[in-house]
């Protein structure tokens with residue numbers, strides 16, 4: 120089965136109510152390919168989830184940016200998977216490098232979160248990626264394999280997981296991975312899934328790229344055989360996000 124192109128917009132910790140309304144208006148006015156050609160999921164900060172969900176055209180789906188590792192309770196400041204489900208939000212981003220690095224989320228903790236969120240019925244955009252130091256030390260594939268393994272060991276199905284490869288050195292830096300660099304890691308991740316999970320999961324799991332994706336560089340990246348879409352940060356707050364969604368049209372179906 121062909122993997123449907125997937126474009127995620129991670130708004131991170133950005134936006135006021137007024138700014139969020141403007142981004143929603145841009146999305147609603149955009150001429151984008153139909154939902155059977157591309158899956159688009161935007162991820163506003165928690166406080167804007169209901170506003171964004173209720174004002175976006177149904178064509179677009181919504182994701183939370185994180186959730187707690189288990190059932191809610193006495194965890195001040197956290198948001199549980201159950202809460203996200205109760206808002207009818209289908210997706211959550213987990214394991215983003217900003218949380219792994221700034222908030223010390225370990226591979227195991229991220230794996231536990233992915234398993235718990237899936238168990239509650241959420242779909243998960245699970246992020247992996249190496250730092251510049253790790254890349255320069257030749258450890259890229261070991262790092263992303265270890266991050267992926269911690270997820271694979273804890274989940275029984277990959278049906279509701281999109282894997283996002285986001286090299287840390289490319290995030291918010293304007294230094295996008297070259298199409299060849301992205302393709303190499305995506306190919307290796309797919310091979311890892313093939314060898315360690317199953318051929319079926321390797322063939323069907325979408326592996327998307329994130330890190331300084333823009334309206335300018337998305338086209339060449341989109342044509343790489345193992346790049347099934349994008350997770351976009353800064354550019355997802357701007358009208359060029361529409362161009363990035365449209366890059367799905369360049370994808371030849373597998």
Ligand SMILES: O=C(CO)COP(=O)(O)O
Pocket residue numbers: 129215285289290291292293329330331332350351352353354
């Ligand atoms: O972290 C990212 C998406 O999750 C990428 O961010 P930028 O597109 O701003 O580099």
